[in-house]
Amino acid sequence: MTYKEKVALRKAFNDIPGTYVLTPEHSQKGYGLNMFCMSLNKEENRAKFRENEAEYLKGYKLTDEQRDAILSRDYLRCLQLGGNIYYVFKIAIFDRRSMQYVGGKMSGVTEEEFRDMMLSGGRSIIGNRSKEEKNG
Amino acid sequence: MVDDQSLETDLKKKKMAKIVGGIGCSHVPAVGAASDFGKTKDSYWTPLFDALPKARKWINDLRPDVVILVYNDHASAFSLELIPTFAIGTADLFKPADEGYGPRDVPDVKGHSALAWHIAESCILDEFDLTIANHMDVDHGCTVPLTVFFDQPEEWPVKVIPLCVNVIQFPPPTANRCFNLGQAIQRAVESFPEDLRVVVAGTGGMSHQLQGERAGVVNTEFDLTYLDNLIDNNEVNRKMSHLEFIREAGSEGIEMVMWQIMRGALDDQVEEKFRKYHVASSNTAFGIICLENKTV
Numbered sequence: 001m002t003y004k005e006k007v008a009l010r011k012a013f014n015d016i017p018g019t020y021v022l023t024p025e026h027s028q029k030g031y032g033l034n035m036f037c038m039s040l041n042k043e044e045n046r047a048k049f050r051e052n053e054a055e056y057l058k059g060y061k062l063t064d065e066q067r068d069a070i071l072s073r074d075y076l077r078c079l080q081l082g083g084n085i086y087y088v089f090k091i092a093i094f095d096r097r098s099m100q101y102v103g104g105k106m107s108g109v110t111e112e113e114f115r116d117m118m119l120s121g122g123r124s125i126i127g128n129r130s131k132e133e134k135n136g
Numbered sequence: 137m138v139d140d141q142s143l144e145t146d147l148k149k150k151k152m153a154k155i156v157g158g159i160g161c162s163h164v165p166a167v168g169a170a171s172d173f174g175k176t177k178d179s180y181w182t183p184l185f186d187a188l189p190k191a192r193k194w195i196n197d198l199r200p201d202v203v204i205l206v207y208n209d210h211a212s213a214f215s216l217e218l219i220p221t222f223a224i225g226t227a228d229l230f231k232p233a234d235e236g237y238g239p240r241d242v243p244d245v246k247g248h249s250a251l252a253w254h255i256a257e258s259c260i261l262d263e264f265d266l267t268i269a270n271h272m273d274v275d276h277g278c279t280v281p282l283t284v285f286f287d288q289p290e291e292w293p294v295k296v297i298p299l300c301v302n303v304i305q306f307p308p309p310t311a312n313r314c315f316n317l318g319q320a321i322q323r324a325v326e327s328f329p330e331d332l333r334v335v336v337a338g339t340g341g342m343s344h345q346l347q348g349e350r351a352g353v354v355n356t357e358f359d360l361t362y363l364d365n366l367i368d369n370n371e372v373n374r375k376m377s378h379l380e381f382i383r384e385a386g387s388e389g390i391e392m393v394m395w396q397i398m399r400g401a402l403d404d405q406v407e408e409k410f411r412k413y414h415v416a417s418s419n420t421a422f423g424i425i426c427l428e429n430k431t432v
Contacts, residue, residue, distance in 0.1 A: 009379065012379050012383075013379070013382070016350070016382065016383050016387075017349065017350055018348040018349030018350030018351070019345065019347065019348050019350050019382070019387050020347060020348055020387075021306050021382065021387060022304060022305050022306050023306050024306070027216060027305060031216055034211075034215070034216050035215065035216060035217070037211070038211055038215040038216075040236055041211075041212065041233075041234050041235065041236055042234070043234070043238070046236075076348065076349070079347055079348060084211075084304060084305075084347075085346045085347035085348075085387075085388075086210045086211045086304055086346075087211050087215075087216075089346070090211070090235075090236045093235070093236035093237060094236060098418075099165075099166075099346060099418055099419050100418065100419060102346075102351075103346065103351035103352055103419055106347065106348055106349060106351050107348075107349050107350070107351050107352065108349070114351075114352060117352055118352060118354075118415075118416040118418070118419060119416065121354060121356070121415055121416070122343075122344075122352050122353060122354025122415055122416055122419075122421065123345075123350065123351070123352035123353045123354065124353075124354075125343075125353055125354070125355040125358070125384065128350055128353060129383050129384070130383070
């Protein structure tokens with residue numbers, strides 16, 4: 001891979017609307033946030049987080065923005081701040097929320113509207129391949 | 137203890153393991169949950185579950201001893217702390233992982249340590265540097281396909297070799313690399329001196345995007361073309377770039393690179409024995425395809 005190719009690939013990823021690829025840069029930014037989410041795999045950690053969310057977060061290296069995004073369950077913001085969906089979804093699992101609720105929240109519709117969209121074939125790829133195509 | 141004598145006896149037996157089939161299959165967690173919580177007769181799920189008996193019969197008739205199950209771990213056994221591109225499970229037992237809900241209530245997954253170690257040795261000497269995992273919990277990526285293949289038995293009827301692929305942290309291995317690894321796995325299996333019938337399953341996909349404002353993307357045309365091309369035009373699938381997978385099939389659609397390991401482990405000429413494609417299960421286009429090597 002040449003440097004030029006690397007830059008071209010980043011540009012191409014950025015051109016896909018509403019999509020946050022876990023690139024090395026993204027991963028470095030989101031490491032603390034994602035590892036906090038990972039910790040929720042353990043029941044003992046879920047219990048501590050349940051007891052006092054803000055206090056529990058002190059154990060992780062997070063920016064203020066990341067902390068706010070977690071506490072306010074702003075999944076989209078979490079992604080924008082370096083999160084990856086499989087990690088961030090663990091917060092939703094903790095809250096007993098479904099993936100369709102999360103999908104709806106990130107794309108600005110209700111869980112029911114999101115579920116209906118999926119039942120009728122999902123979000124169309126047409127118009128969603130690139131920002132240019134989308135904004136047309 | 138392996139001594140010269142026993143190695144020679146092995147070779148005299150000449151009954152080598154062989155790959156008897158390949159399966160491409162989605163591993164949507166909600167499909168596992170539908171089975172676990174008795175929802176398979178709900179109208180939401182019948183279009184999918186009513187199609188499965190035919191696939192299950194085909195698998196049962198193949199009489200597999202071992203399934204090499206290619207899947208990705210979803211922040212369960214591995215995290216960003218350690219990201220193996222390919223990790224093979226060499227243990228005799230794998231426990232269902234706690235993904236945040238508590239572990240799935242399904243049987244433990246029994247491994248085939250001797251064959252897994254043989255595959256690791258053969259592939260590494262063949263220049264595919266697999267990570268060896270002697271301890272690894274398995275998440276829905278591994279256990280949901282087992283539910284699809286075998287329903288709800290007391291014990292899984294096969295031994296399972298979990299082969300974990302990183303598809304979350306960019307860059308995952310290319311589709312072509314996956315295909316080539318599949319070929320190395322075929323060579324490895326066929327040099328294992330035991331009469332074992334092996335199925336290779338590549339799981340994940342099909343088109344779906346769980347994240348961001350584009351969440352919910354499905355591309356049926358892409359998926360059906362991918363399935364068709366697996367049979368007789370797989371060069372197209374194998375040469376597909378990460379960018380194209382992500383753009384066309386959604387950011388999580390990239391999981392379909394794992395199907396290439398299955399395809400690479402089969403011969404050039406294959407026959408399709410079963411296919412089902414259904415939109416949507418939860419947020420994902422569900423696909424399953426069953427393949428056998430073409431007998432000349």
